[in-house]
Amino acid sequence: MSTKLLLAILLAITAVAFALGRMRALSLSGGKLSTLHSRPNYYGAYVALVSFLPPLLLVAVWLTVSPFNVNSAVRDSFPDSVKAQSSAQQSLAFGMVSTLAQGLPMLSEDELASIKQDPARLQPVFAGKGLAIAAEAQPYMLDSAATLNAMRQRSQLALVTVAIALAIAGAFVGLRTVAPQLRARNKVERVILGSLVVASSIAILTTVGIVASMLSESLRFFSVVPASEFFFGTVWDPRFAGAGASSAGQFGLIPLLAGTLYIGLVAMLVAVPVGLFAAIHMAEYATPRMRAIAKPLLEVLAGIPTIVYGFFALVTVGPFLRDISASLNGLATGNYTSFIQAQSVLTAGIVMGIMLIPYVSSLSDDIITAVPRALRDGSLGLGATRSETIKRVILPAALPGIVGALLMTASRAIGETMIVVLAAGVAARMQLNPFEPMTTVTVKIVNQLTGDLEFTSPQTLVAFALGITLFCITLALNIYALYIVRKYREQYE
Incomplete structure (x- = not known):
């Protein structure tokens, strides 16, 4: 049976x-x-x-x-x-x-x-x-x-x-x-309460299990590779050294961290203005009919798989930027050589920014609409224009929530993988030119865990060290966002 x-x-x-x-x-x-x-x-x-x-x-x-x-x-x-x-x-x-x-x-x-x-x-x-x-x-x-x-x-x-x-x-x-x-009712409700406690504990226990598994494997990695070499190293070359050498490669985190923050910064520069302006328009200027149409269409972007964004970057955005740069270079110098590579920080940042627009707009829109109507009416009643009301009344009142939303969006950008793999490449290097390829921590986690591997070598265990580092970064951003929201949140009657 x-x-x-x-x-x-x-x-x-x-x-x-x-x-x-x-x-x-x-x-x-x-x-x-x-x-x-x-x-x-x-x-x-x-x-x-x-x-x-x-x-x-x-x-x-x-x-x-x-x-x-x-x-x-x-x-x-x-x-x-x-x-x-x-x-x-x-x-x-x-x-x-x-x-x-x-x-x-x-x-x-x-x-x-x-x-x-x-x-x-x-x-x-x-x-x-x-x-x-x-x-x-x-x-x-x-x-x-x-x-x-x-x-x-x-x-x-x-x-x-x-x-x-x-x-x-x-x-x-x-x-x-x-x-x-x-007392049947008391006994039944006690069982239901216990089941609710168990259900609510699953998320906590899952988080503890994830952290414990990553931490245990990370400690194994740091027993082989010193933590100072990992956190302050500037070279990422996790290959086995030649026979007879004592080193098993170089595991410098700084190039990966620099690429992660650089691509995330470009993505935020794209997503924040567009998403914030879209939220202001839908909350303050759009008619109810326009809002009912535009908001769902904008949030459709949040439902697109990230691999599709990666294909879009690889097939459309990257070649477009490369061809545009070649045309501009040809008009200026006569040499039609592209100075923007198809896989670059700029390509990944633009496409990732497009992906993050619905997160910024939706969160910001909810925060702006939560500002009491009395503040708007009071400002308009004193003779302020609508734009002045938005700049001097609504945005200052909603600013803590917007800052928290942007920090949570930044943590979402830092954890992105597929767009970076297809749009920014896998080259781990330190440079400031946004037209050249770089890579991120998440990409190298995928690379190190690809294939039939055993979790015994530093080349595999380093993925857990990268994962716990990325977890700590995103956790710090989320905690700081909650701190900002709670400390500067306005209380309205």
Whole structure:
């Protein structure tokens, strides 16, 4: 029986338990609901929870623990010659056993007997069943696969039996405890409150897990490469050095950090004026009809995948800037050589700025419209024009929120990857010319984790050091944005 079918059965038992609990509460009330502490539905929900939560917890624990026990038992059944091999070879052998276990139910007894006599027939037989075997299977693997299937079936059967029995027992106990004085509402609401606390804790626990995983791997990297060389190094060359050398490359963060901040600065120079002016227009000048059309269209940009922006930069913006620069250079000097490369800081910054426009405009628009109408009317009533009201009343009142929105947008720009890969290249260098390519921290994280790698070398572990650094930068920007908003926020009645 599959896990989905088991959950369906448990839900059916729970529904029956709810109905029986409600009926029992009604029968105990004798037609007078005032004699009950809680409404009948709470009694039904109480019995349903008692019937459903224990088996659900059992299923979660069983599905987590049982695979480890089964896999460990199968590995212990391997011959001693296999156990003497490395862990990687044992894992490969177990992978073969798992694949064989999937195909064994498809084989007839004659096919299985012929395979045991001649293991070379295994690949053709499995290929005919639609299963691919990467290497020749050993005879012991068939026995281990059969053992694996048998243990899995026994584990699943035991889970189904125990879970259904526990659900029925829970429903029986719940029905026995139903009484007019039972505080069913308090118990049900306590369970709901606990589930809400668990749901709200998931984000916190996820963040803690992400930070802990990056931090642990970063400490492994800094045990090999000194932190001073990483944070203050000016050369990024994470290749292995020649044979016999003690160094494993150079991991200077400064070129990557410079490229990240440079491209982010260009993007903000594009996004802030356009987004802020668009927000002012939609909040103060646009008619309701115009606002209803323009705002959704502008926010469509926020839903476009960043890889599409990268294609746009690579195919359209980059060649356009290159051709324009070649034309301008030709008119000025007669030499039609482009001084803007197709992949450059300017290309990535412009396209990233276009991507950030809806973030700036939407956040700023919400902040501007939150300014009380009385401030506008008071300024206009004193004789100020609309533009003077915006400059001297509305924007100063909304400035803390706008600054916070811009800082959060900057953290979004710093974390961008795909646009930079396609529009700015992967060259890690320090330079001030916006017409030349540079790269960012996120691009190098992708590069260092691309391919079939093991997390044992500095070339791979450096990605975690880059990730924790970028995390700290964006976290600092978000904390500072919240500080600005809370400290300078205006309080209106």
